[in-house]
Amino acid sequence: MSVAPAVMNTASTALPTAEQHGIKEHSDGRFGFVPVQTRSERFKSFEVADFGPVTGREAVWKLSPVSRFTDLTSGELDGTPYDVSWEPASGIDVAWVPRDDARVGSAGAPEERAAANAWTAFEKALAITVSGEEPKEFTLTRALLGAAARGAHVLIEAKPFSQAVVILENVGDARLSENVEIILGESANLTVVSLQEWDDTAVHLANHFASVGRDARLKHVVVSLGGSIVRVNPSIHLVGAGSDIEALGLYFADAGQHLEQQVYINHDAPHSRSRVTYKGALQGDGARTVWIGDVLIGPKAAGTDSYEQNRNLVLTEGTRADSIPNLEIETGDILGAGHASATGRFDDEQLFYLQSRGIPEEEARRLVVRGFLTEIVQKIGLPILEERLQGAIEAELRGSDGE
Amino acid sequence: MSVLEIKDLHVTVETDQGVKQILRGVDLVINEDEIHAIMGPNGSGKSTLAYTIAGHPKYHVESGSILLDGAEVLTMTVDERARAGLFLAMQYPVEIPGVTVTNFLRTAKTAIDGEAPAIRGWVKDVRESMSNLRMDKAFAERNVNEGFSGGEKKRNEILQLELLKPRFAVLDETDSGLDVDALKIVSEGVNRAKAETGLGIVLITHYTRILRYIKPDFVHVFVNGRIAEQGGHELADRLEDEGYDRYLEGTNVG
Numbered sequence: 065m066s067v068a069p070a071v072m073n074t075a076s077t078a079l080p081t082a083e084q085h086g087i088k089e090h091s092d093g094r095f096g097f098v099p100v101q102t103r104s105e106r107f108k109s110f111e112v113a114d115f116g117p118v119t120g121r122e123a124v125w126k127l128s129p130v131s132r133f134t135d136l137t138s139g140e141l142d143g144t145p146y147d148v149s150w151e152p153a154s155g156i157d158v159a160w161v162p163r164d165d166a167r168v169g170s171a172g173a174p175e176e177r178a179a180a181n182a183w184t185a186f187e188k189a190l191a192i193t194v195s196g197e198e199p200k201e202f203t204l205t206r207a208l209l210g211a212a213a214r215g216a217h218v219l220i221e222a223k224p225f226s227q228a229v230v231i232l233e234n235v236g237d238a239r240l241s242e243n244v245e246i247i248l249g250e251s252a253n254l255t256v257v258s259l260q261e262w263d264d265t266a267v268h269l270a271n272h273f274a275s276v277g278r279d280a281r282l283k284h285v286v287v288s289l290g291g292s293i294v295r296v297n298p299s300i301h302l303v304g305a306g307s308d309i310e311a312l313g314l315y316f317a318d319a320g321q322h323l324e325q326q327v328y329i330n331h332d333a334p335h336s337r338s339r340v341t342y343k344g345a346l347q348g349d350g351a352r353t354v355w356i357g358d359v360l361i362g363p364k365a366a367g368t369d370s371y372e373q374n375r376n377l378v379l380t381e382g383t384r385a386d387s388i389p390n391l392e393i394e395t396g397d398i399l400g401a402g403h404a405s406a407t408g409r410f411d412d413e414q415l416f417y418l419q420s421r422g423i424p425e426e427e428a429r430r431l432v433v434r435g436f437l438t439e440i441v442q443k444i445g446l447p448i449l450e451e452r453l454q455g456a457i458e459a460e461l462r463g464s465d466g467e
Numbered sequence: 468m469s470v471l472e473i474k475d476l477h478v479t480v481e482t483d484q485g486v487k488q489i490l491r492g493v494d495l496v497i498n499e500d501e502i503h504a505i506m507g508p509n510g511s512g513k514s515t516l517a518y519t520i521a522g523h524p525k526y527h528v529e530s531g532s533i534l535l536d537g538a539e540v541l542t543m544t545v546d547e548r549a550r551a552g553l554f555l556a557m558q559y560p561v562e563i564p565g566v567t568v569t570n571f572l573r574t575a576k577t578a579i580d581g582e583a584p585a586i587r588g589w590v591k592d593v594r595e596s597m598s599n600l601r602m603d604k605a606f607a608e609r610n611v612n613e614g615f616s617g618g619e620k621k622r623n624e625i626l627q628l629e630l631l632k633p634r635f636a637v638l639d640e641t642d643s644g645l646d647v648d649a650l651k652i653v654s655e656g657v658n659r660a661k662a663e664t665g666l667g668i669v670l671i672t673h674y675t676r677i678l679r680y681i682k683p684d685f686v687h688v689f690v691n692g693r694i695a696e697q698g699g700h701e702l703a704d705r706l707e708d709e710g711y712d713r714y715l716e717g718t719n720v721g
Contacts, residue, residue, distance in 0.1 A: 377564070377565075408564060411561075412524070413561045414561050414562075414563055416521075416523055416524070416545060417557070417560065417561050417563065418563065418571075418575075419544070419545035419546040419549070420521050420522075420545055420546075420548075420549055420554075420555055420557075421546075421549055421571075421575035421578070421579070421627060421631065422546050422549035422550045422575050422578035422579040422631070423546055423574055423575055423578045424546050424578065425544075425546070427574070427578070431566050431570070431571070431574060432563060432564070432565055432566055433565070434565075435563075435564070435565025435566040435567070435570065435610070436564060436565035437565075438565070439565075
């Protein structure tokens with residue numbers, strides 16, 4: 065676990081350069097290698113061949129079990145369209161669009177090999193286009209992806225002034241690397257929920273790239289409960305003045321499960337606002353979670369208001385939670401920027417206390433975990449999901465008791 | 468008539484230095500509606516007695532028994548003991564993140580009664596008890612003990628005592644860390660609970676000052692893991708004047 069540098073809060077004129085910090089090429093045998101110093105300068109490419117083989121030492125991979133999904137980082141991926149199901153809704157258009165669709169590549173570009181591999185492989189993108197100012201809810205289900213390695217591309221576009229909730233529901237088995245581009249036009253109001261309730265065998269590597277336009281509001285939710293390895297990395301570009309992101313995450317790792325999320329918020333316009341809240345529970349031997357939260361407040365982002373936090377609740381021995389908040393600030397003229405991270409144990413004294421008030425052990429555990437995770441369920445604020453998520457949390461608690 | 472009997476209780480605890488004998492043959496009989504003060508120097512085993520009655524896993528009973536109306540308490544789990552009518556007000560109550568006081572109280576009450584309390588009466592009871600203990604309404608929505616001051620934690624313990632209505636309660640150093648106003652409020656709560664339900668009380672304390680507000684029927688002096696002397700309220704007065712020195716000759720209380 066690490067804690068990032070503290071907040072710079074005074075209005076400063078000139079920022080120190082890397083050279084002033086002594087971060088520059090040395091003449092003494094470092095072979096000209098200078099590590100990337102700012103999040104925005106990481107290497108990006110749409111071409112898988114531009115990335116070297118994954119070793120597990122890369123910043124973006126160092127906390128992931130890379131040996132368990134070499135097929136997704138270096139194998140050939142099936143990029144053909146797959147089975148999806150949805151209930152039609154007014155103002156929501158769903159179509160498979162060709163690679164030369166103008167929206168492809170407009171929200172971001174891969175920063176690692178699995179994402180580039182998917183980008184290179186996909187034949188058609190699944191495009192969900194939202195129009196119309198009236199509120200609406202839409203769920204798209206992927207249940208039949210199967211165990212063959214697949215590369216996919218999803219586009220979600222919210223036209224200017226449109227409003228919707230889009231739920232991507234993922235169940236069944238999968239070995240999937242995908243890129244999801246989320247494009248919000250001016251003043252659009254969009255909620256995207258990526259719900260991972262995969263089978264125990266599934267491996268899912270996803271990069272979400274969002275571009276949030278002027279005065280647009282995105283609520284981005286990652287719920288990861290099922291799957292062997294689930295890694296969903298949202299990268300949110302606040303590109304329009306007054307743009308707003310609320311990024312929420314809820315995860316529950318059982319024995320042997322790896323759940324990861326690397327959240328990147330790029331404040332790139334004045335008066336943008338971000339709130340990142342991820343909460344997770346870990347239970348069982350080898351349960352593993354990773355949360356990395358990068359916030360960059362760029363030189364154009366005067367008046368930024370930003371806060372990110374991650375909380376983990378450790379229920380048993382033998383688990384590991386990594387929680388790494390990072391904050392980079394390139395302008396002094398901001399409203400606020402803060403971060404918090406805490407990983408706590410549900411310990412025997414808490415159990416004793418609750419039991420000493422008559423509450424049986426299992427119910428005591430449920431009470432604590434439900435209480436801890438409910439904050440996120442409530443923030444998601446969708447009645448259609450609330451009961452389902454509460455039920456899923458209960459099932460997680462019950463299911464892993466016997467493991 | 469309910470009775471809690473402790474018979475020849477021997478208890479050890481595992482420490483870094485190995486197994487340590489703490490209780491060395493405790494005998495105590497508490498009838499309902501009685502208040503027994505257990506007083507003694509630090510390290511004499513008072514808290515061990517409290518936690519052993521409640522069933523904390525850290526303490527191992529080597530021999531002896533604890534009977535609640537004839538039923539063996541030692542074979543019950545922690546929650547079974549609470550449902551049988553035992554209550555421990557803790558010296559250092561732990562924080563429970565993510566669980567509000569309201570939710571916690573309702574869950575505990577439901578567990579102990581075997582059915583959910585009728586909403587309207589329950590809400591009124593909680594509100595009344597909180598107001599009696601001078602607890603702000605906002606407490607109900609805070610997480611249990613999270614960010615509570617020492618005095619607030621103790622009041623929260625007594626709130627539970629009043630609402631859960633046990634037959635016997637052990638109050639472990641409930642007076643420690645309380646200023647005189649808080650001590651009065653907490654003592655009034657204990658007296659109110661006793662007046663209402665006639666519960667039996669084991670009042671564990673190092674100092675005599677809480678005995679000004681809660682009048683014990685019996686005083687037991689606890690030294691080196693057993694009861695060294697017992698008497699009525701006059702014994703407390705004597706301890707107030709003389710302290711524990713006369714019990715401590717030749718013993719090492721650490």
